[in-house]
Amino acid sequence: MGQQQLLLxxxxxxxxxxxxxxxINLFSASSLEANRDGVVADNMNLAALAQQFYKKPTxxxxxxxxxxxxxxxxxxxxTANGAYTAVVAAQRVVITGKGVVKNSAGKAxxx
Numbered sequence: 001m002g003q004q005q006l007l008l009x010x011x012x013x014x015x016x017x018x019x020x021x022x023x024i025n026l027f028s029a030s031s032l033e034a035n036r037d038g039v040v041a042d043n044m045n046l047a048a049l050a051q052q053f054y055k056k057p058t059x060x061x062x063x064x065x066x067x068x069x070x071x072x073x074x075x076x077x078x079t080a081n082g083a084y085t086a087v088v089a090a091q092r093v094v095i096t097g098k099g100v101v102k103n104s105a106g107k108a109x110x111x
Contacts, residue, residue, distance in 0.1 A: 035101035038081030043097045046072060046084060050093045067093040 053070045056062020063069055067088050072095070077084055082099040 032101050035081060035099045038079075039097040039099045042076070042079055042081050042084060043095050046076060046086070046095045047093075049073070049076075050086070050095070066090050 049072075050067060050070050053063045054065060054067055056064070058064040068090050070086065070088050070093055072084055072086050080100070082097045084095060084097045087094045087096075
């Protein structure tokens, strides 16, 4: 093979390598963003459940204008997107979600 052909092969290998690295980075970023969107959607769903509980009369299993007895349903406490906890006070509930996708340091990226 001539020197020009070897140079073209090396250049081709470098370009393919760079394309692979860029593709992996894009996939990773997309995965993190998708998990973040899923956690936000789950948190919104749990917030809607808390609001329903707050407004529902005690006779119907609600809180009658208080969050005091609100708990996250067992099947929604941990989903494919993450794990969720609720800190409940009489007039306030704080729902926290921790995503399942990890960053390069091995920690949950979002939560």
